[in-house]
Amino acid sequence: MDDRKKRIEGLEKDKQEARSSLDILLENFGENLYSRTIDMQENSDDIIQYNIYLKDIADTNIAIGKVEEKNRRFRELEDTIEYKEQEEKERLKELAVIYRKLGKALLENHAYDDFTSIFREQADALSSKLESLESRIKDLENKNGGNVFTWIGKSAQGLVLRSFLSKAQESQEQLYLNIGERYSSREPVSGEEEAARLLSEIEKLREISRAAMEELALLKDEKRMISAGFGIDGNPQKQIQNLKNHIGHVRENLRALYKNFGAQASGIMDSEILPERKYFIDTIVTAEDGEIIGRAVKLNQSIIDYETAIAKLRASLLIDEENVKIEKYSRSIEDKMSRIAEMEKTILELKECVRESESYIQELEKQL
Secondary structure, three states, rough: OOHHHHHHHHHHHHHHHHHHHHHHHHHHHHHHHHHOOOOOOOOOHHHHEEEEHHHHHHHHHHHHHHHHHHHHHHHHHHHHHHHHHHHHHHHHHHHHHHHHHHHHHHHHHHHHHHHHHHHHHHHHHHHHHHHHHHHOOOOOHOOOOOOOOHHHHHHHHHHHHHHHHHHHHHHHHHHHHHHHHHOEEEEOOOOOHHHHHHHHHHHHHHHHHHHHHHHHHHHHHHHHHHHHHHHOOOHHHHHHHHHHHHHHHHHHHHHHHHHHHHHHHHOOOOOOHHHHHHHHHHHHHOOOHHHHHHHHHHHHHHHHHHHHHHHHHHHHHHHHHHHHHHHHHHHHHHHHHHHHHHHHHHHHHHHHHHHHHHHHHHHHOOOO
């Protein structure tokens, strides 16, 4: 590769580094200068725009906070609702246990015969069935002896009987539950402590359940309202990302504003700004800014020097390229001129042949 091309690459890299350093320096300087204008009465377009951008970022951050808070509350509501629904399920299981205890206690207490009479036949039938099944299973287990086929038969029969027993027990438990649940809103018979205790437990659980359901209803209403808001404005994560993207865009505009102001204050753009603007800048620039301005001027000059050196090297390369073209074109011209000369010589020879033929024709015509 031509050494000049390597030098251009190196200069381009140095120029880019200098440009990056200058941009950062000017942005920081410009931001610092704008911060000094907050309490000033200057109403130039860039300062107005600067304040608009700052307010936009602040408002957007507040909006992000609100969305995040709504999303946090939504997740909290989901967890709370799930927890309370699970609590209610456990409470219903506990109630079912007490209902079964109450139903059994009512069946076993003749003081409640008026109420339990409609269930008595079913209860007695189930009790008889359970006793019969338990007796048959016990008899089957007590039988010994027999061959392998007898053992297999007994095992299969035992499985069937145990299945019937399990279903009968479930039916009995369900009957107890139905009896207890139907009686649970009534008053106990005077002096009957067991039923009174169970009914008291049931009422306490129901009160807790009613309060929990009311709270759940309020929580679900709040969750629906938040969810409806998300439905209108979009997914909260997407909302937050869009708002952050907006802040990023505003910050880019601010950086351009900072850099431009920093360049003006550094004297880099003196030829492009009006005298009144220069006067305003002089009122906010302090002696302490001299070092920053000096660095900015030096970096800017180094960029100009890099650009000049790069331009010279590129011009040198282009001159060489054009010289190569000229040499190529010159050779082509020489080649074509040589061919033209050969063609002209051939044409002259052909013309001489034509003259000779014409002269010969004249001689021959004399003989006619």
